[in-house]
Amino acid sequence: MPNILLTRIDNRLIHGQVGMTWTNHLGANLIVVANDQVATDEVQQNLMDMAVAEPIETRYFTLQETIDKIHYAAEDQLIFLVVKTPQDVLRLVAGQVPIKKVNIGNMHFSEGKKQISSTVSVDDEDVRAFHRLHELGVKLEIRRVPDEKSLDILKFI
Template identity: 75%
Template sequence: MPNILLTRIDNRLVHGQVGVTWVNHLGANLIVVANDEVAEDEVQQDLMEMVLPEAIGVRFFSIQTTADIIHDAAEDQYIFLVVKTPQDVLRLVQGGVPIDRVNIGNMHYSEGKTQIYSTVSVDDTDKEAFRKLKEHGVKLEVRRVPDERPDDIYKFL
């Protein structure tokens, strides 16, 4: 069983808050970015690696590759799994990745989305993904930083 400490939805993926604050809080030594586009984009990967301390490893995999190899993680890898969307989390769960808790940190507002929390905007496809994750028994919390009180996403939907 892989040591997945936390899965976070953050459409910015890896940035200072994720790479320092959350990593330190969790005690993670590896960030796995599961995103189809970033897995193929070395420029984005390089930019994300720049914000990480040297002691923290980072891997960039597609959603499918993550599902295929996460069970091969070493016992001493303490994984912080970062994705862009609730649909990505749902695909991982459906692919057999053992995710029981998801932190929703940042989902930017865009056309067609409704802001439900200061840092979270959703559309109908996001809501549907959240409902399906709940059916899979995944706990969903909104929390930007570790010292903030988590809120249950369902009270906002």
């Protein structure tokens, strides 16, 4: 069983809050980014790696690679899993990735989305994905940084 400490939805993927603040708070030693585009984009990977302090390691996998490889994680790998969307989380859960808790950190506003907190905006597809994740027993919280109070997203959607 992979040791996934937390899964975070953040459409920026790795940046200072993820690479330093959250990783230190969780005690993670590995950040796994599950994203189809970034998995093949070395420039983006290199930029994101600059936000991660040694000795934290990073891996960039497609969603399917994450599903296929996560169960081979070593026992001493303390994993912080980062994705862009709730649909990505739903796909991982459907693929048997053992995700118990999701931190919703950043979902940018765009046309067709409704802002529900200072950093989270959702559309109907996002809402459906969050409700399905809840039905599957996944705990869902909005929290930008570790020292903020956790908010239950279901109270806002």
